[in-house]
Amino acid sequence: MPRDLPLxxxxxxxxxxxxxxxxxxxxxxIDNILVYSTGIAFTVNAEFRQEFEPxxxxxxxxxxxxxxPSLQLTASYSDGRxxxxxxxxRAEPADPNExxxxxxxxxxxxxxxxxxxxxxxxxxxxxxRLALTCPILDIDETTLTFDEVDLQQAHHxxxxxxxxxx
Amino acid sequence: MNRPGDSPPPADRRINFAFTRDVAxxxxxxxxxxxxxxxxxxxxxxxxxxxxxxxxxVTIAQSATLFAGDDMAIWINGFTVYDTGLAFRxxxxxxxxxxxxxxxxxxxGPLNVGRMTRPHSxxxxxxxxxxxxxxxxxxxxxxxxxxxxxxxxxLDGGGASSSRLASHADYFLTPLPPAGPLLIEIAYPHFxxxxxxxxxxxSELSSASDNIIRLWHNNTQKR
Numbered sequence: 001m002p003r004d005l006p007l008x009x010x011x012x013x014x015x016x017x018x019x020x021x022x023x024x025x026x027x028x029x030i031d032n033i034l035v036y037s038t039g040i041a042f043t044v045n046a047e048f049r050q051e052f053e054p055x056x057x058x059x060x061x062x063x064x065x066x067x068x069p070s071l072q073l074t075a076s077y078s079d080g081r082x083x084x085x086x087x088x089x090r091a092e093p094a095d096p097n098e099x100x101x102x103x104x105x106x107x108x109x110x111x112x113x114x115x116x117x118x119x120x121x122x123x124x125x126x127x128x129r130l131a132l133t134c135p136i137l138d139i140d141e142t143t144l145t146f147d148e149v150d151l152q153q154a155h156h157x158x159x160x161x162x163x164x165x166x
Numbered sequence: 167m168n169r170p171g172d173s174p175p176p177a178d179r180r181i182n183f184a185f186t187r188d189v190a191x192x193x194x195x196x197x198x199x200x201x202x203x204x205x206x207x208x209x210x211x212x213x214x215x216x217x218x219x220x221x222x223x224v225t226i227a228q229s230a231t232l233f234a235g236d237d238m239a240i241w242i243n244g245f246t247v248y249d250t251g252l253a254f255r256x257x258x259x260x261x262x263x264x265x266x267x268x269x270x271x272x273x274x275g276p277l278n279v280g281r282m283t284r285p286h287s288x289x290x291x292x293x294x295x296x297x298x299x300x301x302x303x304x305x306x307x308x309x310x311x312x313x314x315x316x317x318x319x320x321l322d323g324g325g326a327s328s329s330r331l332a333s334h335a336d337y338f339l340t341p342l343p344p345a346g347p348l349l350i351e352i353a354y355p356h357f358x359x360x361x362x363x364x365x366x367x368x369s370e371l372s373s374a375s376d377n378i379i380r381l382w383h384n385n386t387q388k389r
Contacts (some may be wrong), residue, residue, distance in 0.1 A: 005332075164262055
């Protein structure tokens with residue numbers, strides 16, 4: 001699939017030092033941020049108190065047979081283009097320049113949940129903003145901004161492996 | 167004289183055999199004579215060896231290309247520090263050779279970068295870590311059992327996944343190793359990968375450990 005992770009390169013790791021949101025009952029953060037030539041993969045993580053019992057927290061985008069997605073995620077490119085995780089799974093835009101957020105995997109437990117995302121294409125020059133809201137965990141919209149310099153440096157550090165034959 | 171056909175043939179005589187233990191002279195006692203199997207000594211996976219929950223870990227941005235060849239690559243991208251251990255993911259890729267040549271890695275695949283050798287037929291990667299103090303821990307050999315000593319290093323291979331061209335496996339090393347250089351040695355004879363050593367710098371480990379955000383005091387673990 002043209003929007004899948006490229007398999008012929010070693011991505012570059014980008015780290016952020018602050019959690020996205022922490023309240024009295026829950027916390028959300030993003031890690032495992034991997035920059036590929038064609039986009040950015042990352043993991044959204046949540047922990048919540050045992051007593052909180054919010055029910056199944058679905059941070060991914062699969063709706064069936066899982067409960068409705070609990071997370072609203074919007075990626076905003078510096079040129080105004082946006083992608084959200086509310087697009088139907090695999091409903092890829094025909095235009096390869098139109099941003100798309102794919103969530104390949106998600107897990108959920110009694111006190112934690114996580115989901116991987118892949119945003120394509122690689123952002124235009126400028127900062128990339130990720131806005132996240134998780135009502136089920138009482139987390140209002142919070143934004144993580146990736147600096148252009150960090151993105152470009154990470155993009156520069158990708159290790160190409162080989163040309164794919166197919 | 168009975169002639170054949172004058173009377174029905176004698177019924178087939180059946181002898182049923184059963185092998186039993188000696189029946190005790192006291193039938194009451196013998197009713198319970200079948201011994202119970204010896205109690206199996208399952209040991210619950212020790213919680214301290216599992217990735218802890220209720221905390222926000224810290225990522226150390228150290229990456230290591232463990233092997234890179236013409237048609238295979240294996241690497242680690244980042245180390246995640248929890249208060250009880252160090253998590254990392256090994257990634258593996260095989261070049262998509264079309265058509266597959268006799269010696270291409272595609273024919274040997276998929277890569278198994280985890281530690282479970284079944285149901286994989288390709289064995290698994292052999293991973294050995296050596297800490298700054300000389301202590302080693304390995305994914306192979308006699309180290310398959312969780313040690314009784316909670317301070318002894320243990321490398322848990324949790325989730326793993328492999329497809330024809332892409333594989334990954336999540337490891338969790340407990341307890342936290344000492345800060346400093348970490349020597350990573352891999353070998354994978356099935357794929358012709360000899361013992362290959364890579365050293366990464368984990369000098370940030372102490373400060374990373376200090377920066378873990380402990381959320382709530384609950385003993386929850388996840389694998």
